[in-house]
Amino acid sequence: MTPPLRRTLLIAGGAALAAPALARPALAQGLAPTPTMRGSANNYRPGAAIVPRIGQGGFWLTGTVRRAGDGAPIPRARIQIWAHTTEGHERDPHSHGATLTDAEGVFRMEMPQIVPAFGQAHGHLAYDAAHDENGYETVFLRPLLRSARDTSLTAHFVLRRA
Amino acid sequence: MTRGRAALAWVGLALALAVPLVVAARSPLLAWREPIYIAAGMAGVVGLGLLLVQPLLAGGHLPGLRLMASRRLHAWVGAGLVLAVVLHVAGLWLTSPPDVVDALLFRSPTPFSAWGVVAMWAVFGAALLALLRRRLRPLLWRLCHVTLAAIIVLGTVVHAWLVDGTMGTLSKAMLCLLVLAAAARAVHEARLPAALRRLGRRGG
Numbered sequence: 181m182t183p184p185l186r187r188t189l190l191i192a193g194g195a196a197l198a199a200p201a202l203a204r205p206a207l208a209q210g211l212a213p214t215p216t217m218r219g220s221a222n223n224y225r226p227g228a229a230i231v232p233r234i235g236q237g238g239f240w241l242t243g244t245v246r247r248a249g250d251g252a253p254i255p256r257a258r259i260q261i262w263a264h265t266t267e268g269h270e271r272d273p274h275s276h277g278a279t280l281t282d283a284e285g286v287f288r289m290e291m292p293q294i295v296p297a298f299g300q301a302h303g304h305l306a307y308d309a310a311h312d313e314n315g316y317e318t319v320f321l322r323p324l325l326r327s328a329r330d331t332s333l334t335a336h337f338v339l340r341r342a
Numbered sequence: 343m344t345r346g347r348a349a350l351a352w353v354g355l356a357l358a359l360a361v362p363l364v365v366a367a368r369s370p371l372l373a374w375r376e377p378i379y380i381a382a383g384m385a386g387v388v389g390l391g392l393l394l395v396q397p398l399l400a401g402g403h404l405p406g407l408r409l410m411a412s413r414r415l416h417a418w419v420g421a422g423l424v425l426a427v428v429l430h431v432a433g434l435w436l437t438s439p440p441d442v443v444d445a446l447l448f449r450s451p452t453p454f455s456a457w458g459v460v461a462m463w464a465v466f467g468a469a470l471l472a473l474l475r476r477r478l479r480p481l482l483w484r485l486c487h488v489t490l491a492a493i494i495v496l497g498t499v500v501h502a503w504l505v506d507g508t509m510g511t512l513s514k515a516m517l518c519l520l521v522l523a524a525a526a527r528a529v530h531e532a533r534l535p536a537a538l539r540r541l542g543r544r545g546g
Contacts, residue, residue: 265374
């Protein structure tokens with residue numbers, strides 16, 4: 181399980197993101213949608229099952245999903261995750277899994293340790309409009325681990341209405 | 343060169359090539375890779391090592407080898423380098439096709455890919471040029487071949503250095519510095535400014 185400290189940080193981070201939105205609505209109106217990153221859709225296998233965790237776990241991929249403009253959290257958004265890990269290559273079906281955001285738009289997926297592949301330790305995330313009923317545009321992300329020894333990775337989505 | 347120093351030079355070269363290979367072969371990353379991916383990575387390490395041999399052979403700097411024999415070996419090692427590059431790219435392609443397509447089209451998110459792809463095309467260009475050697479004026483041929491060789495070395499060293507892969511940091515740094523030093527010496531000995539001046543005079 182996640183150490184309690186990290187969960188606290190995540191909640192605190194969410195509060196910090198939400199606070200300016202309440203205090204300065206004019207500025208929050210301009211929250212720009214996240215662009216799809218280069219190479220982020222590589223080895224994507226659409227429609228992976230929603231799972232409690234991928235493989236044996238041990239690594240955490242967390243983040244938030246919010247609406248462009250006002251920054252409101254998007255609950256029950258389906259995020260698919262895959263990576264080259266200690267348990268398989270990116271293309272392997274068992275390296276893929278999906279999860280749903282909670283009421284605060286937060287997702288947390290436990291998965292095997294990500295290891296460097298193709299020159300960089302990195303993860304892949306997808307919000308795929310074809311597999312989600314919230315009605316936002318598809319976005320793919322490819323965040324990098326700061327160090328190959330990291331045991332967690334964070335990525336945030338800001339989505340635009342389709 | 344005395345026999346002792348000659349032996350030392352060969353042992354030094356063998357170590358410079360073998361140590362990075364052994365370190366890469368013991369990388370913990372291999373436990374989580376399929377054999378084709380492992381072979382592709384190793385082909386890259388071998389290719390980098392051959393880049394140390396090539397300028398030494400071109401300049402006839404390896405003791406016990408006459409210049410003619412050295413140049414003939416340079417051609418064979420060049421063919422080996424082409425093979426290493428082909429195996430490197432093909433193995434990576436089989437492992438993850440979209441990542442290699444991105445690299446070849448210069449739209450990869452990884453900054454090292456473009457350096458590697460430029461070096462790959464320069465390897466193919468230098469090899470093609472070697473096949474056409476007799477059809478070109480020697481000065482022009484030398485100018486083009488050495489320029490391509492410099493691009494190969496620079497592109498490969500930057501590519502290898504930026505990759506977080508199976509090579510050990512220290513052995514990779516040592517090999518890269520040796521490759522750069524050997525290439526710099528070979529470029530210096532090729533006396534390109536003089537060749538350019540003579541070509542210019544003939545052309546004008």
